[in-house]
Every structure is written in C-alpha cells, then in structure tokens.
Amino acid sequence: xxxLTVGLIGLGAMGAGIARTLRSRGYHVHVCDVRPExxxxxxxxxxxxxxxxxxxAQAAPVVVSVVVNAQQTEAVxxxxxxxxxxxxxxxxxxxxxxxxxxxxxxxxxxLNAQGVHYIDAPISGGAAKAANGQMTVMSSxxxxxxxxxxAVLDAMAGKVYRLGDKAGAGSKVKIIxxxxxxxxxxxxxxxxxxGLREGVDADALYEVITHSAGNSWMFENRMAHVLAADYTPLxxxxxxxxxxxxxxxxxxxxxFPLPLAATAHQMFMQASTAGHGxxxxxxxxxxxxxxxxxxxxx
Amino acid sequence: xxxLTVGLIGLGAMGAGIARTLRSRGYHVHVCDVRPExxxxxxxxxxxxxxxxxxxAQAAPVVVSVVVNAQQTEAVxxxxxxxxxxxxxxxxxxxxxxxxxxxxxxxxxxLNAQGVHYIDAPISGGAAKAANGQMTVMSSxxxxxxxxxxAVLDAMAGKVYRLGDKAGAGSKVKIIxxxxxxxxxxxxxxxxxxGLREGVDADALYEVITHSAGNSWMFENRMAHVLAADYTPLxxxxxxxxxxxxxxxxxxxxxFPLPLAATAHQMFMQASTAGHGxxxxxxxxxxxxxxxxxxxxx
Numbered sequence: 001x002x003x004l005t006v007g008l009i010g011l012g013a014m015g016a017g018i019a020r021t022l023r024s025r026g027y028h029v030h031v032c033d034v035r036p037e038x039x040x041x042x043x044x045x046x047x048x049x050x051x052x053x054x055x056x057a058q059a060a061p062v063v064v065s066v067v068v069n070a071q072q073t074e075a076v077x078x079x080x081x082x083x084x085x086x087x088x089x090x091x092x093x094x095x096x097x098x099x100x101x102x103x104x105x106x107x108x109x110x111l112n113a114q115g116v117h118y119i120d121a122p123i124s125g126g127a128a129k130a131a132n133g134q135m136t137v138m139s140s141x142x143x144x145x146x147x148x149x150x151a152v153l154d155a156m157a158g159k160v161y162r163l164g165d166k167a168g169a170g171s172k173v174k175i176i177x178x179x180x181x182x183x184x185x186x187x188x189x190x191x192x193x194x195g196l197r198e199g200v201d202a203d204a205l206y207e208v209i210t211h212s213a214g215n216s217w218m219f220e221n222r223m224a225h226v227l228a229a230d231y232t233p234l235x236x237x238x239x240x241x242x243x244x245x246x247x248x249x250x251x252x253x254x255x256f257p258l259p260l261a262a263t264a265h266q267m268f269m270q271a272s273t274a275g276h277g278x279x280x281x282x283x284x285x286x287x288x289x290x291x292x293x294x295x296x297x298x
Numbered sequence: 299x300x301x302l303t304v305g306l307i308g309l310g311a312m313g314a315g316i317a318r319t320l321r322s323r324g325y326h327v328h329v330c331d332v333r334p335e336x337x338x339x340x341x342x343x344x345x346x347x348x349x350x351x352x353x354x355a356q357a358a359p360v361v362v363s364v365v366v367n368a369q370q371t372e373a374v375x376x377x378x379x380x381x382x383x384x385x386x387x388x389x390x391x392x393x394x395x396x397x398x399x400x401x402x403x404x405x406x407x408x409l410n411a412q413g414v415h416y417i418d419a420p421i422s423g424g425a426a427k428a429a430n431g432q433m434t435v436m437s438s439x440x441x442x443x444x445x446x447x448x449a450v451l452d453a454m455a456g457k458v459y460r461l462g463d464k465a466g467a468g469s470k471v472k473i474i475x476x477x478x479x480x481x482x483x484x485x486x487x488x489x490x491x492x493g494l495r496e497g498v499d500a501d502a503l504y505e506v507i508t509h510s511a512g513n514s515w516m517f518e519n520r521m522a523h524v525l526a527a528d529y530t531p532l533x534x535x536x537x538x539x540x541x542x543x544x545x546x547x548x549x550x551x552x553x554f555p556l557p558l559a560a561t562a563h564q565m566f567m568q569a570s571t572a573g574h575g576x577x578x579x580x581x582x583x584x585x586x587x588x589x590x591x592x593x594x595x596x
Contacts, residue, residue, distance in 0.1 A: 101496065124510055138506060161506050163499070172496045173506050176489050180512030183485040187558045190481075191474050194545075197554050198399065198470045201461070208436060208459050208471050212422055214478030216514035247492075256495050256588065260485045263561045290554065 004028060006152050007060035009053050009076050009083065011038040014096070014123060015066030017130030018156050022064075023047055025133070025155045030059040053077070057086030062149045063093050064156070066123075069242065070099040073107075089115030092149035096123045096137075098178060100246050101171035102253060108141075108167035117145035120167035121153060122174035126234065133158060138173045140164035175250060178243040179261050184218035185240065186264040189285035192223055196291040202227055222282040229296040231279040238277040240268045240284075302326060304450050305358030307351050307374050307381065309336040312394070312421060313364030315428030316454050320362075321345055323431070323453045328357040351375070355384030360447045361391050362454070364421075367540065368397040371405075387413030390447035394421045394435075396476060398544050399469035400551060406465035415443035418465035419451060420472035424532065431456060436471045438462035473548060476541040477559050482516035483538065484562040487583035490521055494589040500525055520580040527594040529577040536575040538566045538582075 004027045008019045011033040019042055023029050029047040032055065033039045039049035050056050053076050057063050063083055065076050073095060077084045087093065093111055095104065095118065108118040118141065125135035137153055137160045146153075146162065153160050163169040191214070195205045206227055210220050225231065244265035251258050267284055276283040285293065302325045306317045309331040317340055321327050327345040330353065331337045337347035348354050351374050355361050361381055363374050371393060375382045385391065391409055393402065393416065406416040416439065423433035435451055435458045444451075444460065451458050461467040489512070493503045504525060508518045523529065542563035549556050565582055574581040583591065 136506075136510060159509070161502070163502055163506070169498055169502075172493065172498050173503055176493050176498070176503060177507060177510050177512035179492065180485060180489050180507065180514070180517065183481070183488075183558065184512070184514060187478060187481040187485075190556055190558050191478050194477065194549055194554065194556065195470065195474050197552060198548070200467055200470050200474070204459070204461055204467075205471055205474060208434075208461070209475060209478060211457070212434060212475050213515050213519070214475035214482070216478070216482060216516075217511050218514075219478065221511070250496070251492055254495060254588070256492060257586070258488055258492065259561050259565060260481065260488050260558060263557050267557060288555070290552070 003151070005060045006030070007056035007063040008066065009033070009056055009063060010066040011035075011042060012066065012068070013127035014130045016042065017127050018064065018066055019047070020131055021133040022152070022155055027155065030056045032056050052081035053083035054081040054086040057083040057091070061091045062152045063087065063091070064096060064152065065093065066096045069097055070103045073097055073099070084111075084114070084116075087114070087116050090117070090148065092117035092119065092145055094119045094121050094149060094153065096121050098122050098174055098243055098246065099171055100250055101168045101175065102250065104171045105166075105168045117142065117148045118167055119145050119149060119153065120170035122171055123157070124174065124177060129158070137161065138163060138170045138177070140167060140169035142166055175243070175247045179247045179258070181218055182240045182244045182247075182268070183260050183264045184216040185222050185281050186267045186284055188216065188219040188223050189226070189282065189288070191219070192226055193285055193288035193291050196293070202294055222280075225280055225282040226285055227294050229294050231283045233278060233280045235281050236278050237268055237271045237281050237283055240281050241265070241272050241277070244268060301449070303328070303358045305329070305354035305361040306364065307331070307354055307361060308364040308370075309333075309340060310364065310366070311425035312428045314340065315425050316362065316364055317345070318429055319431040320450070320453055325453065328354045330354050350379035351381035352379040352384040355381040355389070359389045360450045361385065361389070362394060362450065363391065364394045367395055368401045371395055371397070382409075382412070382414075385412070385414050388415070388446065390415035390417065390443055392417045392419050392447060392451065394419050396420050396472055396541055396544065397469055398548055399466045399473065400548065402469040403464075403466045415440070415446045416465055417443050417447060417451065418468035420469055421455070422472065422475060427456070435459065436461060436468045436475070438465060438467035440464055473541070473545045477545045477556070479516055480538045480542045480545075480566070481558050481562045482514040483520050483579050484565045484582055486514065486517040486521050487524070487580065487586070489517075490524055491583055491586035491589055494591070500592055520578075523578050523580040524583055525592050527592050529581045531576060531578045533579050534576050535566055535569045535579050535581055538579050539563070539570050539575070542566060
C-alpha cells in the first residue's frame, strides 16, 4: 500500500466532500457508506467502493470516519463488520465527528491498547468547504499518530489546528466553537425578532449590525436566510439540539454552569418540537410569537 | 450665526471626541459640562465654554447632547438653566445617548410642540473613533430636522445611518446592537471559561475561534483583554447592566420575550454586585467559579 492510500467511511455532505478532496490531491480513496449506492457513485469517478468498514480498514493504513455522532462512530468501529476488526497495529483512525471530548479521550485509550493510532479531529466549515479542500480541522493526537497520518490530515483541509499531544483538546475546542455558534444563531434570531416586533426595517437592521460591534459570523450568515425567507437546511435546528446538548453534557461532568448555552439549547428544542427540527437552524426565529417574518421576495 | 456654529453638551469620553472632531472640521463649538474645567480646557484650544446648557443653546442653532442616559438628557433640556429654555423655533436638538426608544419618541413630540427639531441619534464606536471622526451614528428624524442639522450629523461621524422619518428607529437599532454586543461579550466569557475549566490552552482557543464560524466582533475584541489579564475599563460591566436593562424594558412594554438578553443581563448584574461593575465588561468572566484566569504576562 502506498502512502497515498486512505480509507473514508461515511459519504454524507461532509464525508463526500473530503473524499473528493483527497482524491483530487492524489490519494486512492477506499470508501463505504450505509447507502452502498453512494460508495459506488464515488468509485465510478475514481477510488474503490467497499461494503463494510472492516474491508475499508483492511485496504488502507489510515481510516477517516465522517459520521454524525459518537454512536455512529462506535458502530463504524465496533459494530458488525466494524473497522476495528480490520485495523492492524500501526494503522490510524481519524475521528471527524463532533462528540463529547471525554468519549473521544476514552476511545483513544481503547484503540491505543490495540496498537492503533487515533486522531481526535472534529471538522468545521460546511459541505462546500469540505469539497474544495478549504475546511478546518481542530485536532489533537499523540506525536506517533501525527507522524503516521498527519499528511492525510493536511491533505483533507485548508487549515489543520494541532491543539495538543493527546485526544481531547480537538473535541473541546470544537464544542466550544459550537457553544458560540449556537448562542450566536439564537441571539441573532432574538435580535432580529425584536426588530420586527418594534417595526424596524429588517434589511436596514441587517446592514447596520453587520457593520457594527454587534456583528457575529453567524448573524451575518444566518440572518441573510431569514431576510430571504429561505429555511432550506444548510445546517439544521436539530444539529444544535445535539451539539449544545454535548456542550452541556461536557460541562455537567464537572458541574460547570453555562447559562447562555443552556438558554439557547432550550430555544432550539422549542423550535424542534414545534416542527422546525429539519429546517435551517435560523428557523429558531420561529419560536418568537407576535411578529411577521420576512416573506420570500417576488 | 454661521452654519458652522454648533453647541455640544457633555464632554465625557465620547462628547469630548465629537467636539474635537467638529472643531477640526471647521465648526465653532460652544460647549458646557457639569465639570466647568472640562469646558475651559476644550475652549483653550478653540471654541467657547459656557456655564449652562441654556447659554449653549442661545449661542448655537444646533445642540448636540452627549450624556450618559435619558435622565441626564432630561436634566440637560429641562433642568435648571436647561437647553430647552434657550432654544428657539427652528433650532435642533441632537440626542446621542443610548435610551429607551419610547422615551425618545416622546421627547420628539415634546420638542416639536415648541417648534424645535429633534434627531434621535445614538452613537457607537468608542472614544477613539469619536475623537478621530470615525464613529457611527444610528439616526432617525423628520425630513425637516435632517434639513436643519444633517450637515452637523455628517460632520460628527464616519458613518451616519438614516433609519426613518421620525424618532425611534435610531434608538431601536442602537439597543438591538447593544442586545447583540452584550450577549456576545457574555457568551465569549462563558466559552473562554469552559475552555479554562477543560484545560484548553487559552491562546490557542482564541486563535481557532477568531478564525472560525464561532467568532464575533466582541469575542475577538474582548477576549484579548482576558488573555492579557487587563480589565482597564474601555466600556464597563455597569454599562451593560444599564443597556441590557433598556433592551429588556423596551421589549417588556409589548410583553416580548428575550431569553438570551435576560440571561446575559443577570450575568452582568452578578459581576457588578460581586464588585466588578467598574471594570472592563470582559470582567463578566469573573462570575465563573472553579477556573484560573490568565495572569498578566511578565
């Protein structure tokens, strides 16, 4: 197997983009997905499709896992025909999901006990950046793991942060980013809702805020969806139900209070249970009563 | 009186900067302040110092008020030797404080009844931008008021938003900006506190977040103060106790819920009552227990 052989499990929006990026950078990519047709479609343009994670792990010394959460990662590794069965000593597992950092720390110990390297490597940036190689990786790992698979990491992304010499720091920084992102989306919605309640012109409000100290990356990005009345999910309300839940679980483990994250989590849950869970996360604005949201422009 | 005659009441950090900007742009500036020595010091380099708002109003057709809040503005206008006594029909009062929009709307009606124009003109950007003419004004006013004093407004600032044809919209947009700014400072503190609790390197966290979707103008600006352990007040904790209070008062008038603003307001009040009210607003991070904040670098 050459250095340019890699496995990738999970061809969702992010995984498919990463697989294409690795292929475009010269890697032979072995893939599988719970939807076999997704793997076949990828391999039709280059690469090899397999039916199970175990086969991918047998074919490649480095396996990148791009699934939704810790539960799916457990299934990828230790479920029927899981990757762990196919991984040999010296191979590397790169974990790209957003997870509880303590779970990631435990997974490193479990894989290291088998002689398998582990990189705690949550990703950020969205599907478009994944596909053009511009996403960000927030990673931490042992020096041995970086030596074995750091080149794959660098080939996946535009920016790879190396945040520590063992698992945990990568996932911690990722969930702290999600804490900020989630609260910023919720407060952007709260601010825009107050403006609508008070009869302020929504477009003018957007113009002023995006040029003022009240701006955030999320206000600028997500309130454009509200102004356009376009709730097509780029990232859904239920993602923040999950991610702010992870943030709160992590802090609860050391009894640490997070008043704003807890409040925003309630707002996303309210939006989800009201029927908006699969809409764009900016649909959290729909929890506010007594306002008329912008309508689609003619 | 020439078109380049203007009055300015209140030579605090913002007012002194605006007065200097107007002077540098060719205006003869008539000033007064509750501290007579501040007015004398300004006039020593050009302009005229007066003892009372009434005298300033008699000397200039346009009066800019740059005081802390609505209560002080009431005193400037209607207190002993107040500006209202010196203002004649056709003159203009420019109100730059952050106030309850409904109070500003009522003030416009009261002054218009005396034939005096009114511009609802809260300002943003801090003392440095005020002094070099780069601050922002969020204004609304009648066309007649803009015709009478729009040139002064433009001379005061780098950017003047004209948000509506009567008082209210300016103050509404300003308090919505303060809602966002206040929540963003509080959640920046919450996120940094969680990172410290979890043993994440604070400088690395700052580097990642300021390049990620979790960033905000306030995170980038204020967490630099926390990393430097410098709580010298550029804007104090108590300013957000006041401003988020105004936001909540405004929304309460129409029974509109603001869950995140309410939570952040509690956090700033907790910081204030714990003794940090006059420190930089980033000192809201001091409410979090069980962490060790960065210390001043040697």
